[in-house]
Amino acid sequence: MASIKIIKDKCVGCKLCVGSCPFGAIEMVDKKAVILENCTLCSICVESCKFDAIDFQKDEVSNAVDISLYKGVWIFAEQKNGEPESISYELLGVGRKLADDLKTSLFAIIIGDEIENATKKLIAYGADKVIMVEDKSLNYYNDESYTDIFVQLIKENNPEIILLGATAYGRSLAPKIASRINTGLTADCTKLEIDLEDGKLLQTRPAFGGNLMATIICPKHRPQMATVRHKVMKELEPDEKRLGEVIRPNVNIPTDLKIKVKDVVSTITESVSLTEADVIVSGGRGMGDPKNFELISELANVLGGAVGASRATVDAGWIGYSHQVGQTGQTVGPKVYFACGISGAIQHIAGMSSSDTIIAINKNPDAPIFKVATFGIVGDVLEILPLLIKEFKKA
Amino acid sequence: MNIIVCVKQVPATNEVKMNKETNTIIREGIEAIINPFDTYAIEEGVRIKEKTGGKTTVLSMGIPSVADLLKETLAVGIDEAVLLSDRTFAGADSLATSYALSKGIEHIGDYDLIVCGKQAMDGDTAQVGPGLAEKLGIPHTTYVRKIEEINDKYIRCQRMTEDGYDIIEMPLPAVITVVKEINEPRLPSLKGMMRAKRAVVTVLTAKDIGADSDLCGLKGSPTQVVKTFVPVHDVQSEMIEGEPEEQAEKLAKKLLSMQFNTSDSTEVI
């Protein structure tokens, strides 16, 4: 079993390790560091110690595989009605770079019904090969059939990397696959790179609501799997002339499924969904009244964006939960985010701080939202919003 | 119907403060709480049991002090609490956590439904629910926002998606993970609090639940953290001054000059 201990003779009581521990699991007792039981063996403290006073014994990970047998970078191309979702293009964008660095091929995996047309687009956006599994029964995403098919493909082809979107479906499919084939999976990555020395995938992701970043590797297992946050990776310019191969593999399409998708209901009334939107206009309790949210919708409409909300307004019943941005709502990263009458509690900021440009309108000049805002207006939302709507209508 | 609710202890705040001089993380007086999403899982478990009869059990993997937190759940209607606590479990990633919880669930036995939160607030991975279902070899549905129907054979529920919801049916036993929209958790009752005080939490080790130590904790975790850092948000904040009209005009100009297109609002996907 892995173990960690302080070598008392070497410990000088400098407390550097105490501060380095993200879990608060080191304490000083009689001027010596002591490791508490909530230690997660992450070993971050080992590096922080200038006196080599932390002895970390790590045992080999069990069930390691022969990693040299695994080749190729795969992305899961989510689609709806035969049209690839934007996340698929973003995955191709980052996947292309990884495949080039590894000097290997980039594969897009697409599962669905009537998806032939989508394969051309996936190639134009960077895929070398598209593995397509087409069947009437696959028209809706189903955790059970999609997992079964994906696992068959993995076992047949041994890819070294698989990327999926950190979407509602991707975050359900990826852990189910990883758990079945016993490999590592890193959630919600915002940066992916190849370690050029050993070819490992370096996966960086936010933790603690974006307040801490962690870089994670999967050294002894393959494939290395990650889900990737929407709107973080850049898609490539499509090249209609790019050549690629479409493969229709021989797989068993599962029948007699336990899980049945009875209906797929779309409830969004706006033209774009929150996670897809380039512009989000969010309202908070400072809007004063649910009626005033019409101003939010109107600005969103003029800008072709989506409507967001703080939890306070959702809890008050002013707007539905599907609009909530933040730690217990959705994580968004649009080009422009308007926070109107939102104070900027850390739980709200956790869900929107990666937006490219943040605009805060708040009557309180000390509102914490101004700390993350690119542009701030101290003023009354009820006065500023109509004026802004007018300005953008003019444009 | 027997329901097991998986509950994780997380720090009450996500704020990570850095001591700029020593480049270290400041952690002072951070209280431990039940992962907020798991409170909805607890409430849903209790509500189902109130309708169908049976038993609710909370299950957690964590350090011994988590037992106190689990007792609190008995004040809101949970019947029993089980804690998996053993150094063998330390350092588990989501795969090793899924494995350990699945062994704990098999040990508890005779279950119909397992309810998890959508994700844990510290790691935000949302991987343990589906991972656990797979280890148990049973179906799962994530992001459940409403249970339309449930009996001892099957469940029909709504899974939240980016632009609406899916209606899913699956046979029991199964795993669901729930979002905040599903319910509003109740407050503890006085009777419940008294019961919680006297309650005993069952603490089990890896050996107790027959878990293979090779698949637990750090050893059973394919992923490894190699680096952590606090991101610097170097925001160049600019306050836009002037009368409201001026402010609106200046802001609009700035945004429009950033090649930010006002797209045709009639376009519907």
Ligand SMILES: Cc1cc2nc3c(=O)[nH]c(=O)nc-3n(C[C@H](O)[C@H](O)[C@H](O)COP(=O)(O)OP(=O)(O)OC[C@H]3O[C@@H](n4cnc5c(N)ncnc54)[C@H](O)[C@@H]3O)c2cc1C
């Ligand atoms: C576990 C947990 C999870 C949470 N998850 C989330 C989450 O996912 N998302 C989320 O948003 N919150 C979340 N919260 C809640 C969060 O802490 C805040 O309570 C919430 O974000 C506050 O919403 P608000 O900014 O709309 O309201 P308030 O904090 O009340 O702020 C209103 C703001 O409007 C300003 N204002 C008032 N009138 C006007 C006016 N006429 N013109 C201009 N400005 C005006 C005020 O100055 C104030 O700054 C969570 C909390 C907890 C404990």
Ligand SMILES: Nc1ncnc2c1ncn2[C@@H]1O[C@H](COP(=O)(O)O)[C@@H](O)[C@H]1O
């Ligand atoms: N250590 C744990 N003990 C019990 N349940 C857990 C644990 N870790 C995760 N879970 C459950 O899995 C859900 C998702 O967690 P995560 O995958 O870590 O985001 C949580 O909301 C809990 O219901």
